[in-house]
Amino acid sequence: MSQPHFAAALFDVDGTLLDSTDYVMGAMEYVLRQHGRTPPPRNVIGRTLGPALAGCYRALAPDLDPMPLVEAHRAWQRERVKTMPILPYPHAIETLRTLRDAGVRCAAVTARSKVSSLGTLEGAGFGGLLEVALSAEDTPRTKPHPDPLLLALKLMELTPSQAVFVGDTEADIVAGRAAGMTTVGVTYGFWGEAIAGTKPDHLIRNIAELTPILLGV
Numbered sequence: 001m002s003q004p005h006f007a008a009a010l011f012d013v014d015g016t017l018l019d020s021t022d023y024v025m026g027a028m029e030y031v032l033r034q035h036g037r038t039p040p041p042r043n044v045i046g047r048t049l050g051p052a053l054a055g056c057y058r059a060l061a062p063d064l065d066p067m068p069l070v071e072a073h074r075a076w077q078r079e080r081v082k083t084m085p086i087l088p089y090p091h092a093i094e095t096l097r098t099l100r101d102a103g104v105r106c107a108a109v110t111a112r113s114k115v116s117s118l119g120t121l122e123g124a125g126f127g128g129l130l131e132v133a134l135s136a137e138d139t140p141r142t143k144p145h146p147d148p149l150l151l152a153l154k155l156m157e158l159t160p161s162q163a164v165f166v167g168d169t170e171a172d173i174v175a176g177r178a179a180g181m182t183t184v185g186v187t188y189g190f191w192g193e194a195i196a197g198t199k200p201d202h203l204i205r206n207i208a209e210l211t212p213i214l215l216g217v
Contacts (some may be wrong), residue, residue: 004104004215005097005214006104007104007107007158010153010165011106011166012168013109014049014110014190016168016186017066018089018124022084027077028057029163035061035068039060046190049191050167051111052136052143053066053111058074074116081115085176090206091206095207096129096130097209099211102156104215108158109148109152111135111143111171113137117135119185142174143172151177161181164202164213164214165211168188170191173185173199174198183200183202186204187203190206199204
């Protein structure tokens with residue numbers, strides 16, 4: 001078998017590995033209603049996602065202090081981390097297994113909290129497939145800043161040119177580009193086809209399409 005084109009693939013979590021629409025947007029809808037706001041349609045909420053949670057709430061409720069909203073959001077998710085079904089996207093588990101077996105190391109980088117992100121990744125079947133999993137608590141700045149991606153690469157003892165970053169929002173593509181990595185945008189996540197406007201290096205509509213990019217097969 002020929003050598004992979006990249007040593008590692010780093011993934012965003014929500015909207016990339018996990019189909020967590022109800023878990024993420026359900027929390028936001030609940031919090032907005034609790035604070036006297038009518039939630040916008042989910043496609044509008046989706047376009048705010050990617051940066052740190054406080055930034056999302058600043059966009060959705062600019063007249064409110066975002067921190068109490070963030071705390072309420074995280075509490076809602078903590079209560080449901082083991083009871084609300086969150087599934088991997090089609091072919092996600094198989095694709096990561098294929099990459100692992102070919103020698104490509106995998107990691108996850110999310111702006112979600114550690115308790116909820118690790119719990120849902122494990123529950124969805126990604127246990128043993130991710131060498132590193134970083135959450136909002138691991139760096140002072142989250143995406144779109146490159147800090148968490150650079151930390152993941154440091155922990156894996158890799159350089160940016162050795163890895164790709166795969167994500168579904170503008171924050172993902174901006175972070176990957178700022179880190180000096182090859183970027184892959186997915187159209188099945190929260191941003192949908194609009195991710196093409198962020199000009200990722202590669203654009204895929206199914207996570208299985210990642211295999212030829214990384215392995216050249």
